[in-house]
Amino acid sequence: MRLDRLFSITMMLLNRKRISATDLAARFEVSLRTIYRDMETINRAGIPVVSFSGSDGGYEIMQSYRLDRQYLSLEDLYSIYSALRGMQSATGDTGMAELLDRIGALISDKLHDLDTSGMLLDFAPASGSKGHLRTLHLAIKELRLVELDYMDIHGAETQRMVEPMGLYLKSNAWYLWGYCRVRFALRVFRLSRMNRVRVMSETFSRRGLSIEDIDADRARSGTPPCIRVRLRFQAAVKTRVRDEFLPDQLMSGPDGTILADACYYSKESAIQHLMSFGTNATLLAPSELVDDFRKQIAEIAKIYS
Missing domain, CATH: 3.30.70 (Alpha-Beta Plaits)
Incomplete structure (x- = not known):
């Protein structure tokens, strides 16, 4: 929790002129002594926070600090918030929901200054694949094997045991990429072609591979890249x-x-x-x-x- 609080305090300092210790204590439901210790920690991390006394006193980041105070502007934060909200609606990731709450708290009182109608992001897949996306997202996080009943481009149905590495969205379609233990190679699977997805209890150690290795793997196996x-x-x-x-x-x-x-x-x-x-x-x-x-x-x- 403390790391989350330090991050949130730093974000607030970057996007506000000045904020008092009392307001911070109330916002995070901690004591003033805890806020004082947090400010010392942020200072030791290399972000120069200056304190001001008096009725309009509080904390702010030193004006001469090399990191521009608008490095994360209101527009930046809202763009991040919109993208995360689109991903959260697609995956149902509760951890992402907590992050949305934290970022939302930073911008909620400033949204009236921002045109929020310019871009709406919806990453949700077709209804038939939505359950698969959430299941696979969880399997990737927990490093669990997945068993797929998969239909290839020829209409043939095969059963695959896959170490899921990641998900990506391309041309309005969601794909899973991972190491197939049936083909002994990296493979890409389109979610709309999955008839059944089963998360296994067995876990795996993530291989030192990236999505860029797929074409290289095809070349090594004698399969033309395209x-x-x-x-x-x-x-x-x-x-x-x-x-x-x-x-x-x-x-x-x-x-x-x-x-x-x-x-x-x-x-x-x-x-x-x-x-x-x-x-x-x-x-x-x-x-x-x-x-x-x-x-x-x-x-x-x-x-x-």
Whole structure:
């Protein structure tokens, strides 16, 4: 608790001109003697706190201190608060809720000075994945193995035993990355493809790996990191194209079409994505994938012949 209090006091000093020991004692429900000791601790930590006596006395950070008093401004704190609130709504992390309460207490009396309508962040996944997200978040914190009933891109269902390393949000979809004990390699799992998630009682020691190691692991196993393709889209789907591709992947054509250089981790995912655009998309390269695409179209045509 003392560390939390010291952090909160420092934040308050950074964002207020001056605050009295009495106000601090009342805010944190401790004695004045405790506040005096806390101020000595903050000073010893290298943050120069100056005390002033009199009716308008109190504590403030020395004006000449190299850390700008607005290093964490009201806008900064509200941005942090909004991001944490979005994450807390997605994960249900009670520890994050306590942190939100502490930051909220710092800004609650100043919100009238701030336009809070500019950005609202909602990281919550689709309703079917929300329970998975909270379960996996807890398993990561507690270093517990998880057993997944997982459906791959081909629709095949497999059972995986995974050491969960982390969660990330990309293109409105949540993913788990971790070490798969079935494949003996780092793998990425999309939450919407998980039919069942079971947290095991067995714990594990976290490996010295990061998410950047996934591509390196694929290369070592002989799996190409991705299939690079070139696509041409008609102007009718330009809004969707801009939603689904990065700006540096796109180039406007002279006839109003859009060229895209994209990367897919399997030819099946590339073909499925391309087919979803219908006649508004053309696969230009590589030639091997163009041939596979023609065969796929021919197989579909047989169904309706």
